[in-house]
Amino acid sequence: MKTYITIKENYQHELIIKKSRFITNLARVQTPEAAQDFITRIKKQEYKANHNCSAFIVGDHNQFQHANDNGEPAGTAGIPMLETLQQMQVQNVVAVVTRYFGGIKLGSGGLIRAYRQSVSQAINAVGRVQGIQQQELLVTIAYNKLDSLMYWLQQQHLVIANTSYTDQVILTILVNKNQIEQTKKDLNNLLNAQIQMELGNTTFNEIPLV
Structure with a gap:
C-alpha cells in the first residue's frame, strides 16, 4: 500500500454566508458505492434542504472522482468542492454540502467561493492524516x-x-x-x-x- 492523505475521521461543519446555511458532511470511504450510499443518506436526512451538493475522490490512484451540483447553477458547487478535495490532496473522502437558502442570492462567484470555503473549512477543522x-x-x-x-x-x-x-x-x-x-x-x-x-x-x- 502506498502512502496516502485523508481526513482524520467523519465530520460535520456548518457555515453561515449571507443568511444561507452551508452544512458540510465529510466521510472516509473505500469505494465509490460507499460514497454514493453516504450521499444518499445525507440527502434523505436533509430532505428539506434546497440543495445537497456532493463530491468525492476514491481509489488508491484517485481513479474515481465525482461532482454534482444538485440543482445549483452548473459548475458552482460540485466542481469547486471536488477541486478543493484535490487541492487539499485528500483521497477516499466524500463531501456533501447541504444548503438552506437564506433569502439572499450569492451569484455564481459567491456560490463557488461558498462551496469551496465550506469544504476547506471542514477539512481544516477535522484535520488530515497521512498513512505511512x-x-x-x-x-x-x-x-x-x-x-x-x-x-x-x-x-x-x-x-x-x-x-x-x-x-x-x-x-x-x-x-x-x-x-x-x-x-x-x-x-x-x-x-x-x-x-x-x-x-x-x-x-x-x-x-x-x-
Whole structure:
C-alpha cells in the first residue's frame, strides 16, 4: 500500500454566508458505492434542504472522482468542492454540502467561493492524516539512559508503541521504513552504542498532518 492523505475521521461543519446555511458532511470511504450510499443518506436526512451538493475522490490512484451540483447553477458547487478535495490532496473522502437558502442570492462567484470555503473549512477543522508504512524498532537500554532517549524521541517526533520494564527498559518505537538505518545510527551515536536494537513488525500508521 502506498502512502496516502485523508481526513482524520467523519465530520460535520456548518457555515453561515449571507443568511444561507452551508452544512458540510465529510466521510472516509473505500469505494465509490460507499460514497454514493453516504450521499444518499445525507440527502434523505436533509430532505428539506434546497440543495445537497456532493463530491468525492476514491481509489488508491484517485481513479474515481465525482461532482454534482444538485440543482445549483452548473459548475458552482460540485466542481469547486471536488477541486478543493484535490487541492487539499485528500483521497477516499466524500463531501456533501447541504444548503438552506437564506433569502439572499450569492451569484455564481459567491456560490463557488461558498462551496469551496465550506469544504476547506471542514477539512481544516477535522484535520488530515497521512498513512505511512512504519517499522517497529525494539530498543533495549539501561535505566540511566532512559531520560536521554525519551528527550531525543520527543525531539524527533517518534511514537513509542510499547514500553516494558525488566532489569532493563525495552521500548517499541515506530519509525518510517525509509528512515530505519539512519535512526539506528543516530541512536548508537546518542547512547554511545550502549543499546540493543531489533526490528519488529511492519505496520501502516496514520500520522496527523500539521
